[in-house]
Amino acid sequence: MPISIILTKILEGMGVSVLLFAVTLVFSLPLGLLISFGRMSKYSILRVITSVYISIMRGTPLMLQLMVIYFGPYYIFGLTISPEWKNFAAAISFVLNYAAYFAEIYRAGIESMPKGQYEAARILGYSRAQTFVRIIFPQVVKRILPPVTNETITLVKDTSLAYTIGILEMFSTARALASAEASMLPFVFAGVLYYILNAVVAAVMVKIEKKMNYFR
Amino acid sequence: MKVLEMKHIKKTFDDLEVLKDISFDVSEGEVVSIIGPSGSGKSTILRCATMLEEIDGGEFSYLGKRAAWQENGRTVYAPKGELREIRKNFGLVFQSFNLFPHYSVIRNLTDAPINIQKRDKTEVYKEARDLLAQMGLSDKENAYPYQLSGGQSHRVAIARALALQPKILFFDEPTSALDPELTGEVLKVIRSLTERRMTMVIVTHEMNFARDISDRMIFMDGGVIVEDCTPEEMFASDNERLRGFLGKLEGGY
Ligand SMILES: Nc1ncnc2c1ncn2[C@@H]1O[C@H](COP(=O)(O)OP(=O)(O)OP(=O)(O)O)[C@@H](O)[C@H]1O
Numbered sequence: 001m002p003i004s005i006i007l008t009k010i011l012e013g014m015g016v017s018v019l020l021f022a023v024t025l026v027f028s029l030p031l032g033l034l035i036s037f038g039r040m041s042k043y044s045i046l047r048v049i050t051s052v053y054i055s056i057m058r059g060t061p062l063m064l065q066l067m068v069i070y071f072g073p074y075y076i077f078g079l080t081i082s083p084e085w086k087n088f089a090a091a092i093s094f095v096l097n098y099a100a101y102f103a104e105i106y107r108a109g110i111e112s113m114p115k116g117q118y119e120a121a122r123i124l125g126y127s128r129a130q131t132f133v134r135i136i137f138p139q140v141v142k143r144i145l146p147p148v149t150n151e152t153i154t155l156v157k158d159t160s161l162a163y164t165i166g167i168l169e170m171f172s173t174a175r176a177l178a179s180a181e182a183s184m185l186p187f188v189f190a191g192v193l194y195y196i197l198n199a200v201v202a203a204v205m206v207k208i209e210k211k212m213n214y215f216r
Numbered sequence: 217m218k219v220l221e222m223k224h225i226k227k228t229f230d231d232l233e234v235l236k237d238i239s240f241d242v243s244e245g246e247v248v249s250i251i252g253p254s255g256s257g258k259s260t261i262l263r264c265a266t267m268l269e270e271i272d273g274g275e276f277s278y279l280g281k282r283a284a285w286q287e288n289g290r291t292v293y294a295p296k297g298e299l300r301e302i303r304k305n306f307g308l309v310f311q312s313f314n315l316f317p318h319y320s321v322i323r324n325l326t327d328a329p330i331n332i333q334k335r336d337k338t339e340v341y342k343e344a345r346d347l348l349a350q351m352g353l354s355d356k357e358n359a360y361p362y363q364l365s366g367g368q369s370h371r372v373a374i375a376r377a378l379a380l381q382p383k384i385l386f387f388d389e390p391t392s393a394l395d396p397e398l399t400g401e402v403l404k405v406i407r408s409l410t411e412r413r414m415t416m417v418i419v420t421h422e423m424n425f426a427r428d429i430s431d432r433m434i435f436m437d438g439g440v441i442v443e444d445c446t447p448e449e450m451f452a453s454d455n456e457r458l459r460g461f462l463g464k465l466e467g468g469y
């Protein structure tokens with residue numbers, strides 16, 4: 001197989017990886033915020049539910065969560081698994097898993113805000129919601145950028161776990177090509193591309209951090 | 217018309233009875249200083265009056281509108297909508313300023329009037345710029361709080377409170393976070409507010425300043441008001457606790 005075709009196939013796989021990466025970020029960032037609200041709620045029932053959720057998501061392997069969500073409908077409800085289901089299963093698992101990590105990051109950021117900011121806002125007439133949206137959240141975003149960057153870089157690499165349920169992303173494509181061609185080359189390509197992806201992610205995050213440097 | 221009336225206010229933290237029975241009022245245009253030893257409950261009074269802490273007894277009102285009172289042995293606060301109106305009457309300048317670090321100076325002043333009170337943008341900006349000019353901060357309009365000195369931050373905090381056009385302004389130890397040089401600067405600004413007939417309640421350790429600008433002084437000790445009188449009477453008083461407190465302060469200088 002000519003190298004150009006190998007490369008094309010791997011790039012196709014990379015498209016899938018990037019799509020999974022983007023979908024995970026777009027949904028898990030807001031979901032994580034919601035979960036962190038539950039985790040800090042004044043209602044103990046919400047606090048318990050969310051903290052159990054977070055500890056399960058963080059305490060078990062993502063690979064296992066992928067399996068459970070992929071095969072769950074069949075083993076639990078006896079439904080037949082359609083070919084498209086694996087795409088949804090992958091997206092759902094990644095979103096649920098990363099939301100748990102982001103929730104803890106949000107919580108740490110929100111709890112690190114000084115009480116004085118809330119009190120000043122209250123005196124100036126801001127409602128609770130206005131205080132959060134206008135005063136607290138923008139400062140939290142700046143504070144949590146470094147841990148979010150770490151998670152995001154881990155996510156780029158974690159997308160390769162989707163191969164366990166047969167998603168043809170970059171890693172599984174490289175693996176299939178490597179065994180078919182009896183060559184290391186596909187792995188080298190994939191490795192370089194993962195590295196480039198992460199370099200791009202890191203550069204974007206640095207850019208965002210710089211953008212937030214207008215205040216301290 | 218009384219801008220603020222506090223009647224038999226009680227406040228307890230866990231087992232600590234910080235305010236035992238505090239009553240005083242503030243008339244329009246009046247400047248009242250609160251003095252007293254550390255831990256006597258001066259900040260707690262301001263925090264109760266500005267509703268950052270809930271009272272455990274008594275009642276208080278702004279311009280005749282009750283904010284909180286007792287009913288069947290429980291403290292009740294006015295309904296939410298009324299409280300929102302009552303809150304508009306007062307401003308508070310925190311000891312630690314609590315400026316919003318992610319907003320420029322001008323935005324610190326204008327965000328609440330424009331986005332919370334929904335006032336006209338052009339008008340709010342004009343007033344905010346006037347306030348900054350009065351505070352000698354015109355060149356800092358676009359600066360961020362981390363770029364300001366302590367004295368400048370303090371003046372921004374005052375301007376931010378004034379931008380909401382309060383009827384009464386509370387200050388908690390306006391000079392304690394500042395070095396002596398800046399203290400003079402800050403006191404000058406507060407003095408300029410007295411010239412505008414701003415109604416103010418000031419917790420302070422600066423006795424000379426308090427004597428200078430106050431119409432009335434309140435001396436607190438052990439959760440009660442020991443003296444509530446004019447500065448002249450205060451400094452002439454032969455109350456033992458007060459003498460002891462003032463003597464200790466003078467010894468310190
Ligand atoms: N949130 C709180 N929880 C428990 N105790 C508190 C709280 N706030 C204040 N206190 C206690 O109440 C007492 C009065 O505190 P307050 O801050 O009102 O004193 P102060 O007169 O302002 O003193 P200073 O001159 O040092 O500022 C102190 O003993 C303080 O430890």
Ligand SMILES: [Mg+2]
Nearest residue numbers: 258259260389
């Ligand atoms: Mg105090």
